[in-house]
Amino acid sequence: MHTLQEFFYFTKGTEYLIGVLFLISFIFFYRLVFQAPGDDTE
Amino acid sequence: MSISRRGFLKIAGIGGAGAIAGAALPAAASESDFEGYPDRYGMLTDVSKCIGCRSCEAACNKQNKLPKPETPFEDLSVLDTKRRTTAQAYTVVNKYNTRGSSEPAFRKLQCNHCNEPACVSACFVKALTKTKEGPVLWNDKLCVGCRYCMIACPFYIPTYEYDNAFSPRVMKCTMCADKVAKGDGAPACAEACPTEAITFGKRSDLMALARERIRTAPDKYIDHIYGETEVGGLGWVYISHVPFDDVGLPTNLGGTPYPKFTKNALAAVPMIVVLWPVVLGGVYAFARRREAIDKQTRENAVANAIETTRADTQAKADQAREAALKRAASQAENEKKKAVKEAVDKALEEAKQQQSGEAPKEGGA
Amino acid sequence: MDNAKPKLFTPFNVITGLILLVGIPICLYRFMGGLGAVTNLDNNNPFGLWIAFDVLTGVALAAGGYTIGTIVYIFGMKEYHPVVRPAILTAFLGYFLVGVGLAFDVGRPWRMPYPFFMSQGFTSVMFEVAACVALYLTVLFLEIAPVALEWLRMKALRNILVKATIGLTIFGVVLSTLHQSSLGSMFLIVPNKIHPLWYSTFLPIYFFVSSMIAGLSMVIFESSLSHKAFKNIIDAEPHPFDHDKIVMGLGKAAAIVMFGYFGIKVIGVAHGNHWHMLATPYGLWFLVEMVGFVLVPCFLYALGVRAGNVKLVKFTSFLAVFGVVLNRFNVCLVAFNWELPMSERYFPSFMEFMVSLTLVTAGLVAFKWIVTRMPVLTEHPEFRESH
Structure with missing residues (x-):
């Protein structure tokens, strides 16, 4: 079993993971900012 | 330093973006590790020999014509508080309670004259230089007083004359460069030390001496010469009978010369x-x-x-x-x-x- | 500005007058008595309020000049043209005050040209900052000069400078990129003195990206204030522009940049593997900065833009600007020397505050003096067609 601390010790893996998570969340954020409600363009 | 006409034209000619482009070249060009000037002088402090008598402080004060302190050098009660170098004191001795010893230890603080000093790289007018002879020296004629050298120094050594309105100086140990250059013996502190805790000499010789001391008394000394590798090597090295951390020598600085960080x-x-x-x-x-x-x-x-x-x-x-x-x-x-x-x-x-x-x-x- | 005799005792005049009355003698005292007479600086803390606020914050908040310049002249988004001049004027005054602030802070200000003409310390980040700030101040002067030239009706010279706009803008962006990031690089040399949550090899990137947040948010903040304060001037403009639309657009951009900034800050924590430090007092303070003044304004911008709520976007701009100020203070003062005992830490003196306040006030007075006379918020009728 890994503790949380040990998991995060694999720093590089964490960085990749965060990068991917940000990419995905950015798509939603971008839509939040640039797409007005009910707007289906783009 | 007087500026020659040609030199000025060169600077003016580079101009604009070229001047900025040129800014990084010296740093980027020296890719190889700098071993330090050969035959440079250094100092060795043997922490185990220091008795906290403040003779070095007094000698330094006299040699550098610094103002007389409020409490005389004979008064050892000042050792009870933690002190640092000031514009009136290039060197101070502190008393430390240490692990593994009931007796307090003493250590002298002063500029460590790094092989690749952070302060020298940080100075934007080259007022600080690492001389071939070993000392790191400050130039009164160039300093603008930005105090970035004091920020950069990992040992909190350079000090400033904040109360001087018209020609404030950066003040720090010069390893008595003038005195030594004149052939007038060793730096004042080394000459004044009654226990030979401070030794002056070629850094290579000092390293050999330090190794020899550790070899002959392995039970007494920590098996490490502080300053051999720290921040790329110090000009002033230390051996100690107690952990270096305990006498205020940080052991978390790593071996990277500080100029490399920028x-x-x-x-x-x-x-x-x-x-x-x-x-x-x-x-x-x-x-x-x-x-x-x-x-x-x-x-x-x-x-x-x-x-x-x-x-x-x-x-x-x-x-x-x-x-x-x-x-x-x-x-x-x-x-x-x-x-x-x-x-x-x-x-x-x-x-x-x-x-x-x-x-x-x-x-x- | 009206035909009526201008009133002398307006609230603005009284407050600025009082500040200058107290501040200017302190400024003089700094030069007569030295740094020690007015500041709490000491050998452990060589950088104080004047570096953290006057220089680091001043430069960051003046980033609107290059940000808007890029948007309008390089990206070609002409609808933001009405805010170009106020942004560049703010930047010019900001950088000018940075220079003045530095003159207060360095020990021998009359030697400030030394790094250029006497001895060049190329290995110093400070050299790069000094060179870029000096050059950029010149660029901003050339960029804002047409305003004064239009006012003086010096058409020929003004037209030459206007032709150089693109070149100046690109050079300005290069210089801004360099010194905005270099202000962060300056702290790369103190890995042992700054708390690990704020120290990072990415410091230059953080400073540069957050300067864009500061630039965009400052333009929203500053133009909204000008709109209130100089309503009579703007209303006199025969071709009014839609200020709300500009605020919304800039809010959109700021939201996106802040999202990215938050992302790279999180990656910084991951890169240094400093997660466990988040649970310490410094870690909580770090979270206050990152969540309270980056993530929250980021989403407030997004929601404000989405809901078409101009007021929310304007309020958020204040929050975002404050977040960047907080970041600069944290790096330079709060997280700096974090391992030293409290007795050896620094807190600015009253006189240091007063000098900084005096400089800001002088900047506001200069801004007011210029916009009430020169074509900054409005267009000069004789030069209308030319853009």
Whole structure:
């Protein structure tokens, strides 16, 4: 079993993971900012 | 330092972006590790021999003509508080309670004259230099007083004359560079030390001496020479019978020479100077092109609209004319027919009348 | 500005007058008595309020000049043209005050040209900052000069400068990129003195990206204030522009940049593997900065833009600006020397505050003096067609 601390010790893996998570969340954020409600363009 | 005309022209000539591009070159060019000037002088402090008598402080004060302190050097009660170097004291001795020893330990603080000093790399007017002889020296004629050297120093050594309004100086140990250069023996502190805790000499010799001491008394000393590798090597090295951390020598500084921490960032400067105009110029050209295309599209649309309207109008006019002609033609036809019919009718009528008038005549004859 | 005699005792005049009355003697005292007479600086804390606020914050908040310049002249988004001049004027005054602030802070200000003309310390980040700030101040001067030239009706010279706009803008962006990031690089040399949550090899990138946030948010903030304060000037403009639309557009951009900034800050924590430090007092303070003044304004911008709520976007701009100020203070003062006992830490003196306040006030007075006379918020009728 890994503790949380040990998991995060694999720093590089964490960085990749965060990068991917940000990419995905950015798509939603971008839509939040640039797409007005009910707007289906783009 | 006086500035030569040629030197000035050179600087002025580089100008603009070139000056910035040039900024990173010296740092970026020296890729290899600097081993330090050969034959440079250094100092060795043997922490185990220091008794906290403050003789070195007194000698330093006298040698550098610093102001007399409020409490005389004979008063050892000052050792009870933690002190640091000040503009009035290039060196101070502190007392430390340490692990593994009931006796307190003493250590002298002063500039460590690093092989690759953070302060020297941080100075934007080269007022600080690492001399070939070993000492790190400060130049009164160049210093602007930005105090970035004090920020950069990992050992909290350089000090400033904050109370001097017109010519404040950065004050720190010079390893008695003048005294040594004159051939007037060793730095004052080393000469004054009654226990030979401080040794002056070629750094290479001092390293050998330090190793020898550790080798001959392995139970007494920590098996490490502080300053051999720390921050790329110090000019002033230490051996100790207690952990270095306990006598205020940080052991978490690592072996990287401090100038390296800013080297890569500075190396990026010419990259940006070259690449940014290319990128921005590209974006600008792109925006202009799109603008031109938009304009063209708009113009085309307008032209098309005009053309369509004109054609439309033309067509409508043609149609109307044709219709009118047709109508006119059919009307003419009708009128012609009507006229013909009328004429025929009239002729028939006349013929009828004539016939009816003549017939009785013919019939009666 | 009206035909009526201008009133002398307006609230603005009284407050600025009082500040200058107290501040200017302190400024003089700094030069007569030295740094020690007015500041709490000491050998452990050589950088104080004047570096953290006057220089680091001043430069960050003046980033609107290059940000808007890029948007309008390089990206070609002409609808933001009405805010170009106020942004560049703010930047010019900002950088000018940075220079003045530095003159207060360095020990021998009359030697400030030394790094350029006497001895060049190329290995110093400070050299790069000094060179870029000096050059950029010149660029900003050339960019804002047409305003004064239009006012003076010096058409020929003004037209030459206007032709150089693109070149100046690109050079300005290069210089801004360099010194905005270099202010972060300056702290790369103190890995042992700054708390690990704020120290990072990415410091230059953080400083550069957050300067864009500061630039965009400052333009929203500053133009909204000008709109209120100089309503009579703007209303006199025959071709009014839609200020709300500009605010919304800039808010959109700021939201996106802040999202990215938050992302790279999280990656920084991951890169240094400093997760466990988040649960310490410094970690909580780090979270206050990152969540309270980056993530929250980021989403407030997004929601404000989405809901078409101009007021929310304007309020958020204040929050975002404050977040960047907080970041600069954290790096330079709060997280700096974090391992030293409290007795050896620094807190600015009253006189240091007063000098900084005096400089800001002088900047506001200069801004007011210029916009009430020169074509900054409005267009000069004789030069209307030319853009």
